Amino acid sequence: MSSGEHAGAESPELLLVTGMSGAGKTAATAALDDLGWFVVDNLPPSLLMDLVTTVTDRTDLRRVAVVADVRGGVFFGELRGALDRLGEHGIRPTVLFLEAGDESLVRRFESARRPHPLQAGGRVLEAIEREREELASLRAAADTVVDTSLLNVHELAERVRAAFSGPEVGLRAIVVSFGFKYGLPVDADMVADMRFLPNPHWVPHLRTLNGRDAEVSDYVLTQPGAEEFLNHYDDLVGMVSQGYLREGKRFVTVGIGCTGGKHRSVAMTEALAQRLRKQGIETLVVHRDLGRE
Template identity: 45%
Template sequence: MADTLNLVVITGMSGAGKTVAMQSFEDLGYFCVDNMPPSLLPKFWELVKESGKVTKIALVIDLRSRAFYDEIDEMLANLDNTNFVTTKILFLDASDEELVSRYKETRRTHPLAMEGRLMDGITRERALLAEIKQRSQLVVDTSELTPRQLREKIFENFRLDDVATFHIEVMSFGFKYGVPIDADIVMDVRFLPNPYYVPEFRALTGKNQAVYDYVMQQPATENFYERFSGMLLHIMPGYQKEGKTSLTIAIGCTGGQHRSVAIAERLAADLKPQYLVETIHRDMAKRKETINRS
């Protein structure tokens, strides 16, 4: 492999937050594997080495694969002896009281207390995991942490590069085809003059310079755009602070061909200096005629 493989083993007490941790690693670009059977691990490492494309892996281990604990020492020792894998162990813990509270709240059964008392299962699990906890490079007590705070701690300790994890999708669409169900922010620009009624613009789109200029030169456009873009720039840091990794801003006009496309193009260009931005024009190529356009 050309690059070192960074492996994070995520383990710890059942109910301490391994699901949140795995989702966080996915957002950091790690290839995540949840409880792979030990017998498949040798073949998995072989495929990883042959591909040369995977450089970050998070492997989640808990008591659903109890046999793994009999083999984990050997596996980690073998990996430590290679020159292509850097291994770290993340151990998630929580107080007995908090674990009991979480199990009571979710009404789940502890994997080591299928037919017994919950506390007996927690006690047995602590004993089973004591050795690997001592070997862990990072132990995080999640008793007082919210999912967002756990996510922030993982980002702080396991982010390997400066690539932005927060990205924005600016989408244009036509209301006649329906509002995008995955939009976080929807803006209706049908109040702007419609280029459709200018004969030479009818078959064009907002990506055409003449149509773009027509939309932007309307008296109402600049005042609206300054307020709209200013609001977005003001609230964007709040979304990031809350742990959101993506934001879809949908801008709609009647058919999704002229006004929404032009505004989306300008907004995407203005956001790119600060954020990772993707532009999608969902309905731009659709040319269905309607009798009544507003």
Template identity: 40%
Template sequence: MSQPDKLNSEKFIVIVTGLSGAGKTVTLRTLEDIGFFCVDNLPPPVILEFLKLLQKHTTFRNIAIGIDIRVQQFFEEAIKLIKKIKKSYKTEVLFLEADDEAILLRYKETRRPHPLSGYVSDLIEAIKKERAMLYPLRSFSERIIDTSRFNPHQLKSLIRSIYAAEEILPSVIVISFGYKKGVPMNADLVFDARFLPNPYFVPSLTELSGKDKPVRDFVLKQKETIEFLKYIKNFLNFAVSGYKKEGRAYITIAIGCTGGRHRSVVLAEEIAEYIKSLSLNPVVIHRDL
């Protein structure tokens, strides 16, 4: 393995890869917006030559390279190529993924063919085949982002928060969810709010959500909520400080209630506001709202 002093520290390479439909195009466009020199879908044998061409140009310090299944005839060479790049440049592999349901919906909205559609019988089979083919590259990635619950604006905001800041600070996502539909798979921290008094059983609040003031007022005035938020904030103040020292770049905080419409929504908004007080810029997602 190359010694750090042999690395070209003047260049930072982000390899953007992942599942088709998981947000690679949005990510590359966002990186380009914040000053990265971006190229997409170059065959692996050409990428090293491309980097050599940029070697003498100090203007291009941050470079993003998109690699995906469209160059599958060269795909087996991708990991070997990345290893070579890492020996010469400061490099990070960013892998974008999403669950099958999210990818299916995105393909139905765009009506574009999947890159593997000509090799399998249907779209679901294509997604499964691609996921299996990309698994070795996923396991080789420094950063994995699940974009299942992100819209393009939220993904763009997250990518900006990761790569545009002068100081590398943790990017925080706060997700509200309902236990009826399961815990978010990508959560780092999970808080359970099901013990709090439930607005659902108040007739005037049942059809409202945690975004509505009457529900918010009901939840936040409960003594249990006040104590719960106090413990959460104290814990996050401690944990986020530790994450910063560790250099952690990505934290997902999930707060759940039974249905994901009332208590968890209110608390997610409160937690996000507290995260802002720690000089961070959280993205809030209400998964089941």
């Protein structure tokens, strides 16, 4: 639930977990359960207000996560109206949306040998496309989007813990290094391009190293413009963090990219994360494409 402008202190914190089928909602809710959240799976949206009313007076149920997705069939279509009714009572759930690429989702369904909820005898890829269309507006309004395409269950649990582990006292961040040749991180709220810096790939003794190695880090961080970028981007994240908090958004993903995600983006991600931590922003570092050829 968002901050005091939306709901009274007596109301529970409410998290709506949704997203693509096969994107990891089971693993995410298991992590939430481990963190002490009371998790309700596949609740008909029309019962959301009843659930909030039921738990409001329970001092042992202050953090409630509700999973709602297309498995609900016709009931899922009631979600928008249910959220509007919550809003009329000053309640705005935080929305966690789990995403994954088509290739990853198809592979997961084939591995599990289970049909997609919207498949109805057709091709799984067609069902995924229909689901994306149905969830488009919900994804656009989500507070936190996590792309699980390249995450294992342990990495997904780490993302969930980073976002929802404790009292919301400030902004939390994930800084992700990536290679543009592998595509943008779809869950990034902000993206910066490090290709304006010289590429260590073309320096023979640095080519086989990566941005976590001191030699590469020193090379990247001493290039003209590197320090200036960090100064300005550090200030930018600090500036927008207050706006995020006012809007009830307490989790931000920052993508730092270079060509292959090995040298420049990795070094700058580590450096930016250090600066954000000095601001008091709890920060997790992820090197998405490190190790890929």
